[in-house]
Amino acid sequence: MIPVEIIKHKRDNKVLTKEHLNYFIHGYLSGDVTDYQMSAFLMAVYFNGMNEQETFDLTEIMLNSGKIVDLNYIDKSKVDKHSTGGVGDKVSLILAPLVASCGISVPMISGRALGHTGGTLDKLESIPGFNVNYDLNDYKRILEKNGVVMIGQTADFAPADKKIYSLRDVTGTVDNLSLITASIMSKKLAEGADAIVFDVKMGSGANLQEKDESIKLAKYLISVSKKFGKKAIAVLTDMDEPLGNKIGNWLEVEECLEVMNGKKVSDLEKVNNVLSGAMLYLGKKAGNIDEGEKIAEEKLKDGSAYKKFLEIIEEQKGDTGYIKDWKNLKRTEYSKKISAEKDGYISEMNAFKFGLASIELGCGRKKTDDKIDYLAGIVLDKKCGDKIRKGETVCELWAEDESKTINAENLINEGIIISEKEPEKRNLIIDIID
């Protein structure tokens, strides 16, 4: 086979065989296919897409480029959750201990902040001492001992995806359903879970801007999961406004601690409980998702989730004293309140703009070597649908100094829309696909 002929094949919208993909991906790892050929290929895939079989084959080839963990030695259901990424999406921090506290094994491998969205690893690292860098032996050991493990992507899983992803990032070829699916699934399947719940975000703060695309992605993820013999459910959730009331690494840990200690944050809890419910259902601890959701509510209320969370912190070398001290609000030096310019109802808090603003404040990275300010972020006093008076605070920005808030403030002012009429209530749980 000749690389350029495979590129032309996809360019001309012909279906690639498994042999084509095998040659091209392995050729890329071995150097027979160059970076510039791979990027031309990826752009052709961007335009012409891949069908289900091609997506499945690509996933399998990338999965098999690395190690695949066998978790059969653990005599429990192993269920993981994956979110396509959002703003203020801190669900993993509550859901992982909660579901583990119900006797389900939760092998969770997460990512870092990407684009305008936050990352579970960065949030966990805002806890002093917390270690997300374990090898596969430790991963298996901690999971068996603690019933849950939360670590970062290892180089052992799907090295082909890692190499291809870096290239996609700098060549404008990230946003394609098949490439996204194969990238997510080649890593998720390597973890060893036997069931996966997907939180597919929709709206301004989601990575896929088009509603139809998110629905398609959910279907692709379910379909590929099933082809690999995994049980799977996708929950389509709203990401038009940030989830919960806090955005930023430590701020989000703090909000999770609040919720696990009885504070009501309705949207965050709802998404958490439905996703947890779906995991409990797939892990056979509930007869259906609704029943699972009720169990989740209970586990939040009775402190089981919080107790397990502390065990995770302890097991993974985090400072439990720092955690237990959460009521003593930890904040940056500088803060700035953003207030309403007129009376009315908040009809939009654009999650994308809020996400970009949080990066400006220091919550994320503009360049890969940027340092994160773990205490920086945004605290929302109001949410969509709330009534507000001119001059009242909408949200407060937290940053190292004033200079960091200038761009953030502009973005947030662009992102907030106040209307005279009360806006229609949006569905938080848009659909559930299995």
Add this chain to the structure above:
Amino acid sequence: MIPVEIIKHKRDNKVLTKEHLNYFIHGYLSGDVTDYQMSAFLMAVYFNGMNEQETFDLTEIMLNSGKIVDLNYIDKSKVDKHSTGGVGDKVSLILAPLVASCGISVPMISGRALGHTGGTLDKLESIPGFNVNYDLNDYKRILEKNGVVMIGQTADFAPADKKIYSLRDVTGTVDNLSLITASIMSKKLAEGADAIVFDVKMGSGANLQEKDESIKLAKYLISVSKKFGKKAIAVLTDMDEPLGNKIGNWLEVEECLEVMNGKKVSDLEKVNNVLSGAMLYLGKKAGNIDEGEKIAEEKLKDGSAYKKFLEIIEEQKGDTGYIKDWKNLKRTEYSKKISAEKDGYISEMNAFKFGLASIELGCGRKKTDDKIDYLAGIVLDKKCGDKIRKGETVCELWAEDESKTINAENLINEGIIISEKEPEKRNLIIDIID
């Protein structure tokens, strides 16, 4: 500017500004834009195309990446011809001396065999001693002295095009109108001619397979030429069957010598005379193309073209003895006749297949370092529309040995179609655009 943002801009079908293109092309030359970013960009251009302004800007930027020859010291019209490439297309070898013999300066920079098509340089190099490698000073000197010069592409012209073309070749991004136009024009404009005649080939043996695409290319070439203040005419000519009766490097030189010495090869002569006529018209030696065509016929007949051809050979160190000896047919050791399998009319001689067959015989290169067999090739006994009887020779293959003819024979058998009915006559000159 950030390279990936420019890639996404084109990917999302937005119009690129001159600043975008300038940054991207110069960034590529300086290393700020990588090979893999350029190839992703080229694939995005392949899918979304470029409008006229973008094509013009790209041409100008690539043109200005190298030297531009000033031929104002020559007090004659400077007119060149460019062919998009075909099979058996040997027109340059007759046309250049013919037009020069009429007092027009012909600065001709040609290419080598590419894909299934032949190249003027390889044909010229089948003449022992003939030198196509001159620097720009020699180029100007020979042109002034001899009124015509035929050399190869120099590294001085459009280095950006050279670097980008190599990448397009191995990434499946050759076949795009704007990229083709900018590549042709950035080199042609550097030569210093003040008028250009384009021979845009149409049909199976053309580089662009779609008829509409060829017409569009002709319009693009004219439009860009005019934007740069050059006079231009495009002649759309048939390339469904090979041009003339001989394919191969020396074989084509030989056929040109025959024609310049009075032999009738009607299709070759017609294309040559119309293109020459257009050059004479643009160079103000004729009032219109028809009048130019008549002058061309005359110059073939009266030996002026042949006389000038010998002067070119002499000036550029070719062996004139070898040329003058053309009647002593120079052939390879081995030959094989292909005969008709049934009675009928030849309704197709697929130029693309004949081109590929000629490469198998040794006329072209499969890899860049392959050696060319200058005497190899195909001699056609019949052409499309000819009546033929079963067993009669259609053509004869010439090669070093039998092994070279096996694939060639298969290709040619695929390329020849004999039908019961006499096929309709095709137009050789399909259209003329200015």
